[in-house]
Amino acid sequence: MSEMTHEGAHGAVHGDDHGHDDHSHASPGFYWMIGGILAVLTAVEVALFYMKPPLEQPLLLILSAVKFVLVVGYFMHLKFDSRVFTGVFMAGFVLAMFMVSALVVLYHFLPPMQVPAVG
Amino acid sequence: MSETTLNPDMAPDDTAPDSAPSHMQHGGHDEPTGLWSWITTVDHKRIGIMYFLTSLVFLGIGGIEALIIRLQLFAPEQALISAETYNQLFTMHGTTMIFLVAMPMAVAFFNYVVPLQIGARDVAFPRLNALSYWIYLFGGIYLNVSWFFGAAPNNSWVGYAPLTNTVYNPGLNADFWVLGLSILGVSSIMGGVNFITTIIQLRAPGMKLMRMPIFTWMTFVTSFLLVTALPVIAVALILLAFDRFFATNFFVAASGGDPVLWQHLFWIFGHPEVYILVLPAFGAISDVIPAFSRKPLFGYPVVVYAGVLIGFIGWGVWSHHMFTSGLGPIADSFFVATTMIIAIPTGVKIFNWMATMWGGRIKFNTAMNFAIGLVALFTVGGLSGIMHSSAPVDLQQHDSYFVVAHFHYVIVGGILLGMFSGLYYWFPKVTGRFMDEKLGSWHFWTTLIGFNVTFFPMHFSGMYGMPRRTWTYSSELNVGLYNQLSTYGGFILAISTVILLWNIWKSARSGAEAGSNPWGAPSLEWSIPSPPHHYNFPALPTVQSREPMWHEAERKAIEAVTLAHPEVEPEMPNPSYWPILLALGVTATWALVMTGIWWVPLIGFAYTAFCTYMWAFEDPFAKKGAEVTHG
Amino acid sequence: MAEAVMGHGAGHDASHGGGDHDGHHYTATGLNSWKVGFWTFIGSECLFFGTLLSTYMVYKGASLEGPYPLDIFDIPLTTLSTFVLLMSSLAMVLGLDGVQKGSRGKAAFWLGVVVVFGSIFLGFQYYEFNHFIHEGLTLQHSVFGSTFYVLTGFHGAHVTVGVIWMTTLLVQSLRGKLTPDKALQVEIAGLYWHFVDIVWIVIFVLVYLIP
Numbered sequence: 001m002s003e004m005t006h007e008g009a010h011g012a013v014h015g016d017d018h019g020h021d022d023h024s025h026a027s028p029g030f031y032w033m034i035g036g037i038l039a040v041l042t043a044v045e046v047a048l049f050y051m052k053p054p055l056e057q058p059l060l061l062i063l064s065a066v067k068f069v070l071v072v073g074y075f076m077h078l079k080f081d082s083r084v085f086t087g088v089f090m091a092g093f094v095l096a097m098f099m100v101s102a103l104v105v106l107y108h109f110l111p112p113m114q115v116p117a118v119g
Numbered sequence: 120m121s122e123t124t125l126n127p128d129m130a131p132d133d134t135a136p137d138s139a140p141s142h143m144q145h146g147g148h149d150e151p152t153g154l155w156s157w158i159t160t161v162d163h164k165r166i167g168i169m170y171f172l173t174s175l176v177f178l179g180i181g182g183i184e185a186l187i188i189r190l191q192l193f194a195p196e197q198a199l200i201s202a203e204t205y206n207q208l209f210t211m212h213g214t215t216m217i218f219l220v221a222m223p224m225a226v227a228f229f230n231y232v233v234p235l236q237i238g239a240r241d242v243a244f245p246r247l248n249a250l251s252y253w254i255y256l257f258g259g260i261y262l263n264v265s266w267f268f269g270a271a272p273n274n275s276w277v278g279y280a281p282l283t284n285t286v287y288n289p290g291l292n293a294d295f296w297v298l299g300l301s302i303l304g305v306s307s308i309m310g311g312v313n314f315i316t317t318i319i320q321l322r323a324p325g326m327k328l329m330r331m332p333i334f335t336w337m338t339f340v341t342s343f344l345l346v347t348a349l350p351v352i353a354v355a356l357i358l359l360a361f362d363r364f365f366a367t368n369f370f371v372a373a374s375g376g377d378p379v380l381w382q383h384l385f386w387i388f389g390h391p392e393v394y395i396l397v398l399p400a401f402g403a404i405s406d407v408i409p410a411f412s413r414k415p416l417f418g419y420p421v422v423v424y425a426g427v428l429i430g431f432i433g434w435g436v437w438s439h440h441m442f443t444s445g446l447g448p449i450a451d452s453f454f455v456a457t458t459m460i461i462a463i464p465t466g467v468k469i470f471n472w473m474a475t476m477w478g479g480r481i482k483f484n485t486a487m488n489f490a491i492g493l494v495a496l497f498t499v500g501g502l503s504g505i506m507h508s509s510a511p512v513d514l515q516q517h518d519s520y521f522v523v524a525h526f527h528y529v530i531v532g533g534i535l536l537g538m539f540s541g542l543y544y545w546f547p548k549v550t551g552r553f554m555d556e557k558l559g560s561w562h563f564w565t566t567l568i569g570f571n572v573t574f575f576p577m578h579f580s581g582m583y584g585m586p587r588r589t590w591t592y593s594s595e596l597n598v599g600l601y602n603q604l605s606t607y608g609g610f611i612l613a614i615s616t617v618i619l620l621w622n623i624w625k626s627a628r629s630g631a632e633a634g635s636n637p638w639g640a641p642s643l644e645w646s647i648p649s650p651p652h653h654y655n656f657p658a659l660p661t662v663q664s665r666e667p668m669w670h671e672a673e674r675k676a677i678e679a680v681t682l683a684h685p686e687v688e689p690e691m692p693n694p695s696y697w698p699i700l701l702a703l704g705v706t707a708t709w710a711l712v713m714t715g716i717w718w719v720p721l722i723g724f725a726y727t728a729f730c731t732y733m734w735a736f737e738d739p740f741a742k743k744g745a746e747v748t749h750g
Numbered sequence: 751m752a753e754a755v756m757g758h759g760a761g762h763d764a765s766h767g768g769g770d771h772d773g774h775h776y777t778a779t780g781l782n783s784w785k786v787g788f789w790t791f792i793g794s795e796c797l798f799f800g801t802l803l804s805t806y807m808v809y810k811g812a813s814l815e816g817p818y819p820l821d822i823f824d825i826p827l828t829t830l831s832t833f834v835l836l837m838s839s840l841a842m843v844l845g846l847d848g849v850q851k852g853s854r855g856k857a858a859f860w861l862g863v864v865v866v867f868g869s870i871f872l873g874f875q876y877y878e879f880n881h882f883i884h885e886g887l888t889l890q891h892s893v894f895g896s897t898f899y900v901l902t903g904f905h906g907a908h909v910t911v912g913v914i915w916m917t918t919l920l921v922q923s924l925r926g927k928l929t930p931d932k933a934l935q936v937e938i939a940g941l942y943w944h945f946v947d948i949v950w951i952v953i954f955v956l957v958y959l960i961p
Contacts, residue, residue: 001361001770010893028844028847030864030880031840031843031844031847031868032840033839033841033884034840035836035840038839038840039833039837040831042836043854044833045954045955045959046825046829046959048959049959050827054848055880057960060959060960061955061960064951064952064954064955064956067948067951068948068951068952071839071944071947071948071951074942075777075839075840075843075940075947076940076941076945078935082779082781084779084781084789085781085786085789087786088315088319088786088789088790088793088916089789089790089791089792089793089794089796091343091347091793092346092347092790092792092793092794092795092796093793093796094799095347095434095796095797095800096347096796096797096799096800097803098434098435099351099797099800099804100800100803100804100807102435103804103807103808104382104804104807104808105266105426106383106438106446106450107807107808108807108808108810110446110447110449110450112929243783243786244783244787308794311790311794312787312790312791312794313787315786315787315790316783316786316787316790319778319779319781319786320777320778320779320781320783320786321777321778321783322778323778324778326778346790346791346793346794346797347793347794347797348797349794350794350795350797350798350800350801351797351800351801354798354801354802354805355801357900358805358900361889361896361900365889365890366889366890367889367890367895367896368890368892368893368895369893369896369897370897371804373894374814374892375809375812375813375814375892375893376809376812376896377808377809377812380805380808380809384801384804384805387801570908617766659776698878722909
């Protein structure tokens with residue numbers, strides 16, 4: 001949250017993000033390239049699923065994070081847009097990540113397990 | 120701040136009260152009146168007033184519920200009411216006070232004050248604002264309709280599984296609770312989005328973030344907590360609703376579900392919720408104390424950052440509500456540590472307020488008295504909070520009246536007193552009239568005495584082992600005296616509330632007239648007539664400092680703009696009846712889930728979708744009579 | 751005038767409320783309020799799906815009886831539907847590009863592709879749910895059933911809303927009403943669509959590929 005307000009203050013006070021709002025289109029060719037990368041990454045993910053290499057799970061998480069960043073950054077223009085948008089989005093996103101991780105740690109990594117044993 | 124070159128210690132009270140030449144010219148002379156104009160209004164000021172009055176009604180309902188509880192507990196082993204009724208009463212008391220009183224009362228002030236403080240003509244989305252209000256009203260009514268079915272919620276305001284499942288709670292009680300809270304959640308999330316956007320976007324020229332009044336800052340932080348914490352409870356309620364209506368297994372231990380997960384989800388929402396409730400009160404008194412100490416707030420940036428920090432750390436302490444659920448030593452230690460850490464920024468604020476008063480020329484009127492009351496009583500609640508931040512200590516105090524005492528010191532001593540302070544402070548802006556100080560004094564002292572007589576003894580009854588949420592208690596527990604005191608105190612509080620209502624009624628009609636800046640206060644809302652015109656600001660003022668009305672040159676420059684009479688009034692959005700119709704649809708959709716037939720709510724949903732389309736294609740600025748064109 | 755910026759009423763609220771008398775465009779940041787509000791809403795939606803996902807993750811391995819995820823997931827099929835949804839995002843940006851450049855045909859074509867691909871995704875989901883229920887995994891059967899259907903079901907509901915929204919835009923586009931000054935309206939619809947896509951990117955990995 002503090003990060004957000006800082007970003008917000010930056011964009012608001014200095015006003016240096018004016019004009020990015022409506023003028024941030026890249027070319028269709030660029031979008032096709034991003035779409036292609038996304039398709040390839042998805043193929044790699046599925047390949048990892050079947051090949052089961054060591055570090056499969058961390059690799060899958062990293063790949064999905066990359067896809068996430070590509071869509072948010074380029075398709076949703078966050079990379080080119082005002083940082084105010086990044087701020088209000090990240091406020092929610094960071095807390096959501098925090099919550100998911102905290103609950104996974106509480107339930108799957110810390111003793112005692114909360115979930116009743118199977119069987 | 121470098122721009123503050125003028126002497127902040129000037130004495131505005133000498134000049135301020137009559138500094139407004141146009142204070143007799145009340146706004147709204149061209150506004151429509153009548154019931155229909157209120158139903159269709161999109162004016163943030165009217166919506167704020169409606170929020171406040173509605174929350175007062177619910178305060179009365181929640182208060183009566185508390186009084187019946189206190190009568191039942193007046194002596195040991197009484198059976199004035201049945202145990203089942205008792206369960207419904209404490210559940211509805213908690214749910215009402217949190218969701219129908221404390222939150223909307225804060226939102227009332229957000230609505231009325233924030234646009235004025237930042238120099239805006241309205242909020243960013245006026246119709247959405249009206250929609251938030253109507254959903255709140257209908258959700259509140261829906262929850263309370265349960266009384267007429269004899270099936271008010273009986274699962275406590277935290278609704279722990281498995282008390283809420285259909286095995287232990289087969290009636291309509293928990294249905295009303297699950298669906299009612301879901302409806303209210305929608306309203307809060309929309310309100311949060313609206314105020315974040317308003318504060319980011321609609322600040323007048325020069326109103327940098329670090330020049331905003333603290334009340335606006337705390338609204339900003341609270342709004343972020345609203346949009347982030349409310350979705351969590353929304354999902355938890357959805358899961359519970361699925362358990363109840365579609366026989367899923369989310370919180371059913373027999374099928375592998377985990378009732379403790381409900382506790383996690385509830386408190387992941389519930390603890391930020393505590394700060395949603397208290398930060399607006401902190402914000403209000405951070406504006407009141409400087410105004411009546413005649414000094415700028417001590418350590419403004421620290422107060423801002425402490426508020427932001429509280430909002431952020433507030434997300435990492437939830438499991439301190441769950442020390443008895445057996446999370447294990449590592450998790451417990453983590454949440455003990457974060458809970459102790461969050462006391463630091465809160466304590467910092469207490470010292471900021473005291474340092475603001477230090478050396479100030481303090482004016483002890485009702486608004487200031489309530490603000491100082493908050494500083495004192497919230498500190499008591501904070502200290503008992505630190506006591507049970509320690510897991511081993513908490514194991515002893517959990518679910519006892521000690522905890523009841525703690526959170527009432529926080530919620531009544533902190534939040535309600537802060538709201539009252541704000542009421543006495545901003546009332547002249549809203550009505551153009553002062554609240555009666557003599558009645559105010561009676562209100563303050565009866566509140567202070569009644570509050571402490573009610574809740575201080577609960578520390579003792581709790582320590583002696585009296586459990587909360589229990590219908591009656593044994594005479595062998597030796598807590599009869601404490602309970603008698605608490606009951607007497609409760610009735611003193613009831614009297615204080617009657618005084619408040621009488622004061623509001625009387626002052627709104629015949630209170631002494633107030634000018635544009637009756638307190639000589641520093642922020643922008645005091646630069647416009649009281650009550651304001653429906654467009655607030657004829658043209659946007661330019662702000663150069665944190666206390667614009669305390670710098671003579673700046674004040675004159677601003678008032679030249681804000682007190683002027685425009686030849687052409689600014690264009691404001693038209694009234695709309697779609698907010699209330701849409702709110703009806705949202706409420707009906709949820710309420711129809713109670714039928715248990717999966718397609719019936721879809722009727723409500725279709726109606727809601729229809730209203731959404733009509734709303735989307737309505738032009739709020741269409742000239743009356745002119746043909747509406749839209750894209 | 752600001753009316754020209756946004757076709758939908760909600761945009762009017764944003765650009766007018768509190769605006770300066772001489773220019774309704776005034777905002778402190780120079781940004782459009784509707785877009786600021788929508789990004790805030792998306793941040794809020796992160797918590798919504800985050801909580802649903804948390805529930806699914808917490809209950810991994812908690813089901814007392816099968817079918818379990820590995821018995822039942824059809825990865826090639828889901829890969830295909832994932833691919834379709836990803837490509838609909840590409841179509842969305844191309845459609846927005848068309849609207850911004852005033853190319854009516856291009857805009858209508860790509861918005862149409864979004865609607866079709868979104869519908870195909872929903873069709874896959876319908877087929878998948880049907881198939882799973884046939885295999886004995888119902889909403890009530892186990893914790894896995896409850897968490898899986900509610901998580902993916904709410905995602906599907908979001909896609910459905912998106913398809914309806916995109917269809918509305920498509921109709922407007924075909925009627926020639928999506929002129930370049932309405933681009934912001936399409937951009938915001940796009941934000942929603944892409945958000946629904948990134949939620950699926952996360953679900954695909956955490957639910958399907960790491961079971």
